[in-house]
Amino acid sequence: MARVSVTPDPFVLVNYDSGALAALIEKVASRVGLPDDIEIAIEVDEALPRPLIASYVEIDGAGDGPIRVSIWCSGGNFEHPQYPRRFDDVGGEIKLAVDLLRAADRLAPGFADATPDAELSERQREAWDTSAAGRASRLGFAVREPLARYHFRLGNGFGDAVDAVYERLWGADEITWAEIETACVETAASDERPTPKVRPGTVGTTLRR
Amino acid sequence: MPEPSKPRSAFAPWDRRELPGLFDVEESAKRVGHYKWIEIKLFEALGGWVATVPELDVKLVLGRHCYHHAWHAELWDKRLPELREMNTDRLNVAPNDELVAFVDAMREPDAPELTIEKLVGVYRVLIPRKIAAYTYHLNGTSTITDSPTIRSLNFALQDEFQDWREGEMLLQSLIETPKDVERATRRAAELEVLMLAAGGIAGRGTLGDATEDLVPPQGQGSPAEGVVA
Amino acid sequence: MKKMFPAEELARDSRFVRNRIEDQIFDPRNQALSQREMGSAKLDPNRPAAAERARALMHGIFTGEIQALEGAGRTTFDFDETQVPLALKLDMARQCWDESRHCEISVKLGDWMGSEIGEFAEQTFLYEAACADDPVLRLTGVNRALEGLAIDVFNTMKEFGELSGDPVLAFCEDWMLADEVTHVKMGSDWLRRLTEDDPERRERALEFQRTVDKLFSLGGFRGETEENPVHLARRFRELAGFSDDELEELVKVSEESKAEAEAMSAAIQQGA
The missing domain is CATH 1.20.1280 (Monooxygenase)
Known part of the structure; x- marks a missing residue:
């Protein structure tokens, strides 16, 4: 099971639950096939609402140490389109799946030369x-x-x-x-x-x- | 090359229009005034109901049909002065109190769960009556002297037929259970009774008298007795 | 059916969710955002998250069209011919058809942009402008303020479609924009005709329009600077009967609206 850390913890501007987000990331990471011993650190900029949706995925420590996936994303990624400041379970899961699949890509040899997300x-x-x-x-x-x-x-x-x-x-x-x-x-x-x-x-x- | 000065008939051989018609100017104007009145009442109801129906497809159809009937009202409003009725409000009346009662009842439903009742009133009761009245006028009026009315009737009827079909299809898609069938049937019956009392959108005689050309058998009363109140 | 239909009773199916404009104004994220350099706010394909901004705005247009349809429809019913001329009611019925068509176009555009009906929350402040019980005020609120906003929004979306090379979006917005110019012109003409001999009533109507215009400026949503997502479509507004003075007034109203929203946000932050 991936080890996940969420920033901020707790959220103060939106009604997101850091623990629930971490659990969701663990689940999605497993479904997209990321290795179990991976570390995933996600930083959510909770001030950025929908429709400001953006994310960046980076890989650190690809050498001997544990692989660490760093995700930065706007709070809008997970915001319910109908209820401001509420977490969108379905939409959030999809956004995470896409980002974590790109993280998995970056771990593959075919993406060794890939341009950084930024x-x-x-x-x-x-x-x-x-x-x-x-x-x-x-x-x-x-x-x-x-x-x-x-x-x-x-x-x-x-x-x-x-x-x-x-x-x-x-x-x-x-x-x-x-x-x-x-x-x-x-x-x-x-x-x-x-x-x-x-x-x-x-x-x-x-x-x- | 045809000879331009050769006399020709004013009516081409295929033009079979004739002078006689059922209505004089006054009667035609009276009917057109009733048509205008019912078209106004109908487009107001359709416009008002748009906000009250939750079904998106119904909402959009009502918005479209609202304009169709407003345009018919405008056609009749423009026709009235051509029929010597310069005060276009004077004949803009219901033919009788019974039709007013019908319209009040038809426009009464308000609640969002009453879409079937709203549509039944318009598409299963009123619009068939309008088609009948307009067709009667079309078939009975002088095809030469009243041709401007005929032109408007044809435009209106084209909309009426299409709207009737579209409204009926909406209803068929909304009626999903035997209970819905019962609701629709009951609603239609309630309104039909009121419309029957009114005699049609132009009042009693909207469709003429089906028995008036019959000669009663010797010693017997008119066949209309007991049929027409 | 009752006369004067309140906004809270507008009928919707289960896909739609309604929220209040106050939720947006009192969102605690506003203060944090106002302290950041976010670049131009204008809807532009080059800006980050352009697709999501465009989809959200398009859905807002869709629900706005539903409310415009409902507003025009209510005007055909709420006022009889002793209150307004038949010709005005006929114009409103025509507007019903136009708005109905705009809803159809918006649904198709939503499909094209990958959106779903009801995906975003709806606010009903547009319809609320259609609830005035004086027909002149209602006409001014709907046909000059609401439909005027529609001119600005459609023009912005049309430009977005052209810049992004989206042939469907540009085509649809062009057609809807033509209708909106007609509706605003209708409002300008009726305002003039109905208040010809009643300058006091005209002034009341214009004052109501100013109030609605300020509300529709949404704290800086509309204006003429890079900070405004939607810009005033001066050329089309002129076609629809807006004078130069009225356009300048509108710019002022938009600036006031923005300043008031910022002051309110700051006050909330201080109070927190």
Whole structure:
């Protein structure tokens, strides 16, 4: 069973239970196939509400010591869309499944060269999330495929060629960083969107402090 | 090449319209005034009910149908001055108190669990009556002198048929149990009794008198006796 | 059926959940967020969490359209022809159809964006603007304030669709925007006609509109700076009968709304 630590403990701005979140992470980590001796530390920025949803996954101590997965995420990841400040059991489980599947990817040789989460482009992140969401769906998590598709399209473009890449990523049971990069090159080539207007404070701004 | 100066009939060979009709201008205006009145009462009810029905598909259909009947009211409102009725409010009346009672009863349900009752009143009782009245007018009026009314009747009837079908389909999808069947049937019967008393949306004689052309057998009373109160 | 239908009784199926705008105003996270540099708040595909922001706003539009439909529908029923001209009721019936169509479009757009009906909580403050018992006030609240907000929101969403290359979103918002301009123009025309000989009533209606506009500015949701997610669509509002003075007034009202929300949030924090 993974060892999980949750920050903050307790939550003060939202009605989340740190212990319940830790238990959920343990359960999801086991279902997505992370090793039992892993440590998972999650830091939730509880000030960030829905719809501000963001997360970063990092791997520390990949040498001889215990493997440690560090997750930073906004409180919005787990917030019930109908009840402000309340934990969303179903949605939270899906978000964790996708993040922990990406953590599992990072432990695999095929992701040795993967860019750190904080430096991923929108296109790369959506491609990776799509692949993880497809696998989570087949593992029995209640992933909403149309939602994953919209996220992918918004990050990669709207068109048949982009949709074909989406289908490939969604349906793949195994994936490598190289395949994600290839997918992004393909979607970039067919992306006919005008160069977005750059506004001060938009490009490069992340939700993480 | 046809000879442009060659005389031709004013009516093409396939144009079989004729002058005679059941209604003079006054009668036609009177009926059109009743149509306007019932269309207003109907679109108000549909608009008012939108907020009271929880079923999303019903809500959206009521919003759409509300406009159909408002547009019919507008057609009749515009037709009245063309029928020498310059005060378009004067004939904007119910044909009798019984139809007022019917409308009051039809529009009465308010609670969110009464969607079946609301729809039955409109789609199983009133709209069939409107289709009957409009069709009677269409078939009976002079196809030449009253053709502007005929044009409006055709537009209105096209909506009525489509709305009737759509409302009936909604009802069939909402009626799920024998108890629901009983509710719908009881509601229809209650309202039919009121509509029967009114005689139709244009009052008694809405559909004419089915017996008036019959010659009573010697020594017997009119076949209408005992049928028409 | 009773006249004057209260917002709390609006009928919904089991998928919908309602919460109060006060929950949003008194959310303890507001104070923490106000102390951070979050960058531009404008809805923009380049901003973090753009997809979720767009989905949440789109669902808000959907529930707003339901309430606009209900509001227009109630106006056809609540007032008889001694209170308002038949032509006004006919316009409201037409608006019913338009709003009904907007609901249909919003449901399809929700599907397209991966959302589900009722996924996000609904607030009923939009419908509350449709509860005034003076038809002139109601018309001003609904057709100039509520529908005016719809112009701003649809224009913002249309721009978002164009910037993100989303052909379905841009197409739908363009069509809905056309209808909203018609509705606001309807409100401007009726306000002028109904109060032609009654300047006092017109002033009361405009005052009511200012109050509703301030409420609809949602503490800085709408405005003309980078801090406002939704911007005033000046060109379309002009088409709908808004004067330059009214637009400037609206900017002022939005700023006031933001300042009041910030003061309220600070007061709550101090009291905590």
